[in-house]
Amino acid sequence: MTEHYVLIKHLHITAAALSLLFFVLRAWWSVRESPTLQRRWVKVAPHVIDTTLLVLGVVLMVMLSFWPHQHPWLAAKLIALLAYISLGTVAIKRGRTPVVRAIAALAAVATFAYMLGTAIRHSPLSWLA
Template identity: 35%
Template sequence: MIEFYPQIKSLHVFLVLLSGALFALRGGAALLDARWPRHTVLRYGSYTIDTFLLTSVAMLATMLPRGMFANGWLAMKLAYVVVYILLGVVAMRPAIPRKTRTFCYLAALATFIGIIGIARLHHPWGWLAPHLS
């Protein structure tokens, strides 16, 4: 299956960007009290994208050698993903006060950027890692 690695990785990166962009648009509009971000098609579309995203993660993880994950970057990335999901859920709840939703929305976006840094640098500190030589 390793022969499909480049295609699966490309799909994974595309799905990450699509998922993040959809959350950013929906979350920002939800903070402005728009109703369209909670539309059933968008909600289930987001779930579908994230399901394919998690499937691609599982496929990539089974293809790569275990030694690649030795420094803990993948564990940190998964922890950040859980935090991102929880913050995103709170940010999208209309019953929660706007200040709390705004904080959670901005924190979720910052967490998303952190996840990208961890993934790109393969370092648990992501963008905050000391200069890698």
């Protein structure tokens, strides 16, 4: 399976980019209160993309034997993922006003940037390492 590492890593990166781009688009629609957000494909696509992203991440973790209790940067990334998901639900669904949804969306994108920094720098300090 390690012979497929580069492919799996690139697919994971692609899924992450698609996830972020589609999140930003949906957040924009949410803030603007666009009816497009209610279309079936808009509701289904993020689940497909994010499930793919998560599965590929787990495959990489297992393939490389990287465990969160052994690699603090991975633990930090997973904790940040929970924050990103929570902020994302506020930005897309649960925020009561467009302003609340916009603030949550910006915080979610900042959290995503933190996760990207932890993955690249292999440090919980993210971009500051």
